[in-house]
Amino acid sequence: MTTTSNNNLIANWLAFTQMQSTVANKLEAKLMEKHNYSLNDFYLLMFLSQAPEKKLRLQQLESMIGLSQSAISRLVSRFEARSCGALERISCDEDRRSIYTALTDLGQSKIDSAMVTFNEELSKAFSTEEVRQLFEQMTLPKNL
Numbered sequence: 001m002t003t004t005s006n007n008n009l010i011a012n013w014l015a016f017t018q019m020q021s022t023v024a025n026k027l028e029a030k031l032m033e034k035h036n037y038s039l040n041d042f043y044l045l046m047f048l049s050q051a052p053e054k055k056l057r058l059q060q061l062e063s064m065i066g067l068s069q070s071a072i073s074r075l076v077s078r079f080e081a082r083s084c085g086a087l088e089r090i091s092c093d094e095d096r097r098s099i100y101t102a103l104t105d106l107g108q109s110k111i112d113s114a115m116v117t118f119n120e121e122l123s124k125a126f127s128t129e130e131v132r133q134l135f136e137q138m139t140l141p142k143n144l
Contacts, residue, residue, distance in 0.1 A: 023125040030121045035114045040065055040075055042118060045086065045111035048103035055090060055102035076101050086110050 028039040037045075047064045048054055056064075062072045079087055086107030092098035103111070 023122070026125060027118060027121050030117055031114060034117050035110070037114055040067065041079060042111075042114055044075060044079065045103065045107060045114065048087070048101065049108055049111045051103075053102070054108070055100040057092070057098055057100055061101065084110070 024039060027042075031037045031039065031042050035042075043065045044061065047061060048056060051060075058069070058072055058076065061067075061076075062069055065072060065075075067075065076087065080089075084106070085104055088102050088104055090100040090102050092100060
């Protein structure tokens with residue numbers, strides 16, 4: 001690779017990570033403002049809502065959300081401590097040592113509402129010309 005190609009890759013990477021960070025911050029701010037959810041709270045509810053039977057093991061949530069075992073455990077515990085009734089723990093019939101975290105009907109209602117906010121903010125972020133140009137630039141074939 002030439003120095004110019006390397007510099008373009010680095011510049012694209014930095015622009016992409018900056019854009020991702022900016023969008024994530026805007027999403028989290030709007031979710032906090034309207035629903036009192038962090039981005040990880042939202043992801044927790046969203047992944048549970050998409051799961052079969054609306055339940056997952058903590059280990060599954062770790063990889064989906066990208067948090068450590070202790071961090072995902074704290075996230076679920078904090079959510080349960082709010083006493084909002086969105087989540088419940090269910091023992092696994094096949095392995096009594098495993099516990100599922102499940103989304104309740106109330107939790108589904110909460111994620112449905114938060115999803116509207118999330119999609120509105122995401123649509124605003126991805127409607128900007130800067131984002132379109134960056135994606136175009138990143139997907140153009142490069143002469144390496």
